[in-house]
Amino acid sequence: MFKSGYIAILGAPNVGKSTLLNALLGAKLSIVCDKPQTTRQKFLGIVHHKEGQLLFLDTPGLHQAHKRLNQLMVDAAKSAIEEADLIYYMVDPKAPTQADFGFIQEIEAKNKNYFLLINKIDKTDKLDLLPFVDAWRKKCKAKEIFLISALGSDGIQEILNQSPQYLPEGPAYFPEDQITNRDMRYLASEIIREKLFHLTSDEIPYSLAVVIEEYKEETKINRIAATIFVEKESQKPIVVGRGGAVLKKVGQAAREELEKLCDKKVFLSLFVKVVKDWTKKESVLKELGY
Ligand code: GDP
Numbered sequence: 001m002f003k004s005g006y007i008a009i010l011g012a013p014n015v016g017k018s019t020l021l022n023a024l025l026g027a028k029l030s031i032v033c034d035k036p037q038t039t040r041q042k043f044l045g046i047v048h049h050k051e052g053q054l055l056f057l058d059t060p061g062l063h064q065a066h067k068r069l070n071q072l073m074v075d076a077a078k079s080a081i082e083e084a085d086l087i088y089y090m091v092d093p094k095a096p097t098q099a100d101f102g103f104i105q106e107i108e109a110k111n112k113n114y115f116l117l118i119n120k121i122d123k124t125d126k127l128d129l130l131p132f133v134d135a136w137r138k139k140c141k142a143k144e145i146f147l148i149s150a151l152g153s154d155g156i157q158e159i160l161n162q163s164p165q166y167l168p169e170g171p172a173y174f175p176e177d178q179i180t181n182r183d184m185r186y187l188a189s190e191i192i193r194e195k196l197f198h199l200t201s202d203e204i205p206y207s208l209a210v211v212i213e214e215y216k217e218e219t220k221i222n223r224i225a226a227t228i229f230v231e232k233e234s235q236k237p238i239v240v241g242r243g244g245a246v247l248k249k250v251g252q253a254a255r256e257e258l259e260k261l262c263d264k265k266v267f268l269s270l271f272v273k274v275v276k277d278w279t280k281k282e283s284v285l286k287e288l289g290y
């Protein structure tokens with residue numbers, strides 16, 4: 001009996017959801033970053049297992065929302081609970097928080113099967129882990145509890161092997177060589193965004209959006225033009241840098257990664273545009289695809 005269904009990876013910002021998705025897929029598709037809240041949109045990664053096809057929704061971190069954008073991110077995470085056939089709830093190796101219990105209750109109230117993944121065990125002493133595992137075991141109805149290191153790909157195969165049994169019977173929706181349903185435009189914007197996160201200061205990342213204006217595939221080269229939206233005039237010089245130095249570094253790093261991904265030369269042009277307070281405006285958020 002072949003299975004296929006949706007799996008949502010949920011948990012607080014920075015617990016390692018994107019890293020896990022990449023480990024599951026065996027390829028770098030979702031952006032990984034030290035700064036929380038970098039995964040804004042749901043993302044579908046496909047894992048082909050001999051017993052089933054696992055369709056992964058990557059979700060923004062579950063957290064208290066302030067601005068409108070953050071609220072949309074939390075809504076996206078919560079709607080993933082509805083859509084999912086199985087949930088991986090990810091936590092740091094520490095005692096369960098009140099917020100964790102809130103979300104666990106929400107998952108249990110919807111009668112969803114879930115695994116608890118205690119991540120980053122490479123950073124923690126085995127003996128120190130035991131009380132946390134006990135505390136979780138008493139408090140939650142997870143089908144399985146896994147101790148993993150997403151970064152070290154430790155424990156990943158076990159999770160995959162236990163997953164198909166919780167998915168509905170169904171066909172393989174995607175061919176075996178396909179690992180995402182997102183197109184190159186989306187991946188290109190994510191790569192540019194990731195480079196911006198790494199190369200700009202702390203206050204900038206949450207005010208950024210990247211929109212691909214042009215994506216042209218020619219025989220020898222791909223031409224890509226992207227606009228980076230910031231929400232304040234004062235943020236523009238930070239993204240551009242002195243004499244354009246920051247933007248140049250972002251462009252170069254993104255181009256190199258895109259060339260690897262497309263296996264082709266890439267010509268990348270980047271523009272920066274200020275749209276006042278876009279993270280607070282519903283109409284702009286819609287236009288940018290949130
Ligand atoms: P997300 O916000 O939940 O998607 O978290 P990310 O996947 O972006 O990871 C946040 C940070 O935690 C990054 O710096 C990762 O390298 C790091 N990280 C993720 N998994 C592990 C792990 O298993 N061990 C260690 N030591 N670090 C990890």
Ligand code: MG
Nearest residue numbers: 017018038039
């Ligand atoms: Mg993430």
